[in-house]
Amino acid sequence: QLQLQESGPGLVKSSETLSLTCIVSGGSISSSGSYWGWIRQPPGRGLEWIGSIYYSGSTYYTPSLDSRVTISVDTSKNQVSLMLTSVTAADTAVYYCARALGSSSYYYFDYWGQGTLVTVSS
């Protein structure tokens, strides 16, 4: 059974960089066909896809965050990382990592971490 666990600071100061790690257990992050994504959810609001990465390093980011976000993988540690620079209060959210599978016409997130709340303070 695949398990994902997010970790990182729960409080980040405005204008600084948010850094989160997702440790994957119960399976290899290098599994063929597996993408790894980050999704966030501001308090009381809906889900927002941040971006995804293939284990080989190919990345895909949502346009609104493209200039501030970096997603990377460390296959030796079986983990995925998220960095978001120049954060503001609007970046306060629960951040989830998830595994994505799919093909050209469909993708879906089948395993999710429990999520971690990150609050941006002024």
Place this chain on the structure above:
Amino acid sequence: SSELTQDPAVSVALGQTVSITCQGDGLRSYYASWYQQKPGQAPVLVIYYKNNRPSGIPDRFSGSSSGNTASLTITGAQAEDEADYYCYSRDRSGKNFLFGGGTKLTVL
């Protein structure tokens, strides 16, 4: 349009059938997946690809698609189905992924 549009709220009587829809130009080319989220919990995949259910998802959940609209149908809604539901797919360009705004389902 680069959006996936969902009705903010839908209600259904216990045991009745309800459909939750998701509209977007990208749905003409790409399938949606559907997620159920209960308060304080991570989302759970309920439908993916044409009409596939992960292991453990009751068969009262089904999916369909026509034109620019994807639908999640719950046949015989149960009290435990009360939750927020989100669709996920690509925009018309195929370059960007996105979630719908979510639908809050109330079971009366």
